[in-house]
Amino acid sequence: MFDPYVNTIYDYVGGIDDIRKAKVRTIHPASFSLVEDCARILRAIRIAARLGFGFSRDTARAIKHLAPSVLPLDKGRHLMEVNYMLAYGSAEPSLRLLWRFGLLELLLPIQAAYFVRDGFRRRDKKTNMLLSLFSNMDKLLAPDRPCHSSLWVAILAFHMALLDKPRDPLVVAVFSLAVHNGGDMNEAVSMAKRISKPHAKGIYHELSEPQDLDLKTLKKQVLDLGVFVSRALSNMTDSYYVSQAMSGYPKAPYSDLVFVSLHLYLKGVKIFECVNKGKEVGFVGKQGGKIDYELLGMGSLQEVRHVFARVVFDTVYPLDIGCG
Secondary structure, three states: OEEOOOOEEOOOOOHHHHHHHOEEOOOOOHHHHHHHOOHHHHHHHHHHHHHOOEEOHHHHHHHHHHHHHHOOOOHHHHHHHHHHHHOOOOHHHHHHHHHHOOOHHHHOHHHHHHHHHOOOOOOOOOOOHHHHHHHHHHOOOEOOEOOOHHHHHHHHHHHHHHHHOOEOHHHHHHHHHHHHOOOOHHHHHHHHHOOOOOOOOOOOOOEOOOOOOOHHHHHHHHHHHHHHHHHHHHHOOOHHHHHHOOOOOOOOOOOOOOOOOHHHHHHHHHHHHHHHHOOOOOOOOOOOOOOOHHHHHHOOHHHHHHHHHHHHHHHHOOOOOOOO
16 A cells, blocks of 8 residues: 555565565465456456566466366456457567467367467466567557457457468558558559569478479469458457367367457458458558557557558568578
8 A cells, every 4th residue: 555645565465475576476375366356367467468567376277277277267358358358558578378278269269279379388488479579569559558359359360360271471561551451452562573672481381492483373362361361350350260260279268258359350360451341432541661659559540550561571570581
């Protein structure tokens, strides 16, 4: 408790010591506290990810044991808590913690299945394309500079599309540029052809080996990627599809949780539809690299598309490739 009159903090529960130790701990025994309010499990994950904290032993044990108790929460609460994790600059560590404590297969079964297929261990320090996408998104965000939830939904759908069918890096580049500029395919192709940086070769199996694609084939594959992304967005709202994501793993818990609302789904559709519909009349592409965080938080199509393209480029064409 802080007393502003004497500028003093009174710590009756050992919170300052927890901060010094960089530990998240419940005030009451975790096995009681997390049963009393299971949403505390998700808040604990969010706080630990955002601050880079660990957990006290009993809190960690209780989170893992009581993870399934979060499923009955209202879907709106699920969306709110996941958005707090992914939209405020700590998406990548949040995903790692959700996976470590067995929550990812409950909240995001499709992504959990990807971690399993990738041979990801619960405490793995290595990365994959999904984590890299969110890590690059995190670099552009902060607790006081969040994004709209449609951005991370778009990134999830985009990654799902690449999982279903790996793509030539040039196809990915043209696609993201077409999203950025409102569907001007010719401009997107022209800009992508001028890319001189090497792509992340051999790092992500979602990217196929580059091919010498002619213009017609390149455009066709970009349009096809747009179809796959649209399908991925639809699958994210299909409880049966979600329930089958982990069905090949007998020990995995059952979850058909869908918390992406119709409104959020339609926002996601709007981000990508320009690729297949063609150049949008009256759409003005983002000029310059500065992000307007107020508009990004409000879900401005221009800002969300700009940041999406930037995240994809930073992942597929990382700056540190070939350095040193």
